[in-house]
Amino acid sequence: MSPCKEPPLPQSPTVLDIPRKLPHALNRLFCFHLKCPQSINHISKRASLVFNCVSFSEVVQDYIQEVKAHMSQICQDMEEGLTLSSHYVDMQVSRREILRSGKSANKCLDKELIIMGDTDRQKSSNGDKSKHCILLLGNAGMGKTTLIRKLCLDWSIDCIPQFDFVFLLDGKALTLTKPTFSLQTLLLNLSSFAPSCMDPEAVYAQILAAPKRVLIVFDGFDQLRDYESLLQTQEKDLIASLQKDSKAQTYTVRQLYSAILQRVLLPGCTLLLATRPRGTASQLLRRADSFLEVCGFSPTDVETYLSQYFTDPALRASALDWLKNCTYLHLLCWNPGLCRLVCLVLEQSKSLEDLPRTLTGLCHQVLRLKMDKDNRSTHSELLSQLSSLAWEGVKANSSILPTGRTLSDKLKAFGLRMRTLSDRNFLQTLPFQSGPKGRRRPQREELELTQRFTVGLLFHKRTELQRLHSNTETSFRNMVVNKQALVTKHLEGLSHGDLSPAQVLEACHYVYELAAILPEVLTFHGVPLNPPDVFTLQNVLERGGTEGRSFCLDLEDSGIQVSGLRALVGLKSINTYRACIADVITLWEQLEQSGEEGLLRGAVSKLNIHPLKATQVCHVEHLAKLVNIHMHKRLQSDSILAEGVPAVKELHKLEFELGPEKGPLGLPKLWELLPGLQNLQHLDLSQNCIGDNGVKKLASTLSDLPKLHCLSLYSNVISDEGAESLAAVLPHMASLTELDVKYNKLTDVGAQSLGASLRKCQKIKTLR
Incomplete structure (x- = not known):
């Protein structure tokens, strides 16, 4: 893993030499600066001299040191036999970007995460700008909690000196519904890794005095369904009460969490929220100003x-x-x-x-190894507890085990009974249930994984499964055969027309024979494809190829790694493919360097970019690089690019949709690349704040587009001066049939100049 480039050191006396490597994205996020190694004691002394902007009482200083010592010890423990210092791997954390949308461009009420390509993801960084609310994204098992523990550990050894206090709050505490907490008791008593405080009044007063030196981390929010209620505006009376924070009043954990997230309490503090990237996370996007993702x-x-x-x-x-x-x-x-x-x-x-x-085989083997550690006579007891508690957790959408829980005989029987569901109940647990598409809700990640494991388990080795089951061999065999038949019938009845792209991918994990019914144009646009997904998809498409099938594959906005792109593009069953252009170019360069001319020839010839919609500045930059390769034959393999890049020659429609905010950033690059699109027929530049200067630049390139027949300049702040620039070039556009200049700033003068010019355009049919 290549090291990320560190930001330049600021010219201020607050720079501290830190003797250890910190997570790449987080060290830039919190403006960490790394230099030569020094002793921890020396750093602690410098931290107290340079960074201690607020005078602490001896009681507060002692408490902070006690918290750090306690946190340093607790954060080391990961699980049996593993410690954080010996088993932590500093993996990549990449910046995620968002797309703002809404009825008003000024309000930007909604935000949507943009799926970045592999090449852009490797280059992403967070810059030096201070952030106050950071969203840390990652699927189950990707290491969000481990990364947070590492962050807490680094703070405990004085590697994050800009924070005097770090509080770790668990989302599971939202199940505590009684109003028994104040902000003081929430932070000092309920925060993870926090020891008892001898003088809470003094410590709390220091927290309130300097909230900008407080970091609050929220973890464990994945169990929640209703983030929105946490983000709704509080009632005025409650806001006033919370701001006073009277010791005589107490609140629920939900009320306090909500007030912190909405900046009613500790408005200057820094927030770090860890959650999964889909579902409830979308409700937090508009509250955050920085987005990171653990990449695996x-x-x-x-x-x-x-x-x-x-x-x-x-x-x-x-x-x-x-x-x-x-x-x-x-x-x-x-x-x-x-x-x-x-x-x-x-x-x-x-x-x-x-x-x-298989994944099922892995999970089953781990379960068996865990159980083999215990006495075999306890297996049935263990399974009954697991079954009952797991079922209760699914129903309650919670992973919390009740304190001091004892299992009655009735509950044990319930656990065993739920392991052999009736056919009707079993069918309801299978994936891809039919129903009105408008009513479908995205399934929780853990439910999808459970379904995949359950279905796979049915077709696992029967002798292995029998070891985990308490029934007789005959009843067990009949149960398995019956459930296998139900699953097979259910999967055979699937129709790709009823499945979304994400569901098609999920179905590929269940049965490779799905290749027989897949559509010829196979799109995974916007569906995240991780390495195991690519492996499964590769097997399905290979099977389709042996059956004489061929596919047009859309991998745009899937986040597929370049190695996965190589695996899929090289398949004989792929006719054409679409993907992030930057990743495609990276793949070409890798194939050229490794001398794989056959794969390179196929990767170049199969690429398709028509039609192309640019919604981000990077899309224009990627296209410009591809056009440059097309025009100047930049790959060394001259025979492959003798006539340029076929995808560029076959690009007939380009929609430039960066919008008023980002449009002016991408337009200069667009003016440079347009002359290379000789076969472009449709150019849509609506609502990008082009202005008169932009139209002048555009006009100088239009004569180089001999096949352009449709030009849209709708709502671009173009006045009479811009109209004159456009009028001068129109007679030279022999193929133009449609022109849209609605909702600009034209007066009669500009309209007359355009009208006079259009009379010379013989093929023009439509003017808006």
């Missing part, structure tokens, strides 16, 4: 993790060798949580043949 392990990160997990060199070498020979397991290690499970299996396996080949 790279192949190098996986090797680093294995080298830390396996301390014995021989076992480490064997594990790495086995993993490289088991492609799917290797790809699953992209998820750090699954990488931990893979290591557990590798540790216990006797040979390569013992390794699981």
Whole structure:
């Protein structure tokens, strides 16, 4: 993993030399600056001298040091046999961008995450601008909580000196519904890793005195369904009460969380919120001003993790060798949580043949290994507890185990009974349920994974499953056969026309035979494709190729890695493909460097970019680079690009939709690349604040577009001066048939100049 470029050191006396490597995105986010190693004691002294802008009482100083000592000890513990200092891997955290939308361009009520391409994701950084509300995104198992623990650990050893206080609040505490907390008790008593405070009044007074030196981290929000209620405006009486924070009044955890998120309480503090990137996260977007995503392990990160997990060199070498020979397991290690499970299996396996080949096999083997640690006589008891508690958790949308819970015989029986569902109930748990599309709600991530594991388990090795079941062999066999038949019938009845792109991908994980019914134009536009998804899709498309099928593949806005793009583009069953242009160019360069001319020729010839809609500045920059390759044959393989890039020659429609805010940033690059689009027929530049100067630049390029027949300049702040520039070039546009200049600032003078010019345009049919 190449190191991220650090921002320049600011010219101020507040720069501190920090002796350790911190998470790349977070160190820039909080303006960390790394220089030569020094001792921790020296740093602590400098921190107190340089950064301690507020005079602390001895009581407060003692409390902060006590918190740091306690946090340093607690944050080290990850799980059995693992510590943070020995097993933490500093993986990539990338910046995410958002797309603003809404009825009014000024209000921007709604925000939507933009899925970045692999090349842009590798280059993303957060700059030096201070942020006050950061959203940390990541799917289950991607390491959000581990990253937060690392952040807390770094603060505890004085590596984040701009914060005097760090409080970690758990989203699960929202289940505490009684109004028994004040802001003081919430921070000093309910915060994770916080020891008891001898003088809470003095500490709380210091927190209120300097909220800008407070970092509040929210973790565990994934269990929530209703973020919106946390973000709704508080009642005026409640706001006034919260702002006073009277010791005589107490509130629910929800009220206090809501007030912190809405900046009613501690308005100057920095917030870091960890959540999953889909579903409820969308409700938090408009509250945050910075967005980060944990990207998972790279192949190098996986090797680093294995080298830390396996301390014995021989076992480490064997594990790495086995993993490289088991492609799917290797790809699953992209998820750090699954990488931990893979290591557990590798540790216990006797040979390569013992390794699981599916996600179901991995989960089943881990479950069996966990159970084998206990006495076999307790298996039935363990399964009954797991079944009942898991079912209650699914119904309550909660993963909290009740304190001091005892299981009655009735509850044990309930747990066992729920393991053999009736056919009707079982069918309701299967994926891809039919129903009105308008009523479909996105499923929770954990439910999708549970469904995939359950269906896979039915078709797993029967002898292995019998070990986990308490019924007789005959009743167990009948149950499995019956459920297999139900699943098979359900999956065979699927129609790709009723499935969204995300559901098509999910279906590919269930059955490879789906290739027979997939459409020829296969789109995963906007569907995140992680490495295991790409592996599954590759197998389905390969099967389709053996059956004589061919596909046009759309991978735009999928976030697919360049390695995955290579795997799919190289398939013989792919006729054409669309993907992030920057990633495509990176792939071409890699294939050229490795001398794989056959794959390079296919990757160039199969690319399709028509029609192209540019909604971000980077889209224009990527297109400009592709046009440059087309015009100047920039690849060394001259025979492949003898006639340029086919995709550029076949681009007939370009829609420039950056909008009034970003339009002026992308327009200069657009004026440069337009002459290279010789076959462009439709150019839509509506609502981009082009202005008169922009029209003048545009006019100088229009004569180089001999096949352009439709030009839209709708609502672009164009006045009479711009109309004159446009009028001068119109007679030279022999193919123009449609022109749209509605909602600009033209007067009669501009209209007359356009009218006189259009009389010379013989093919013009429509004027708006």
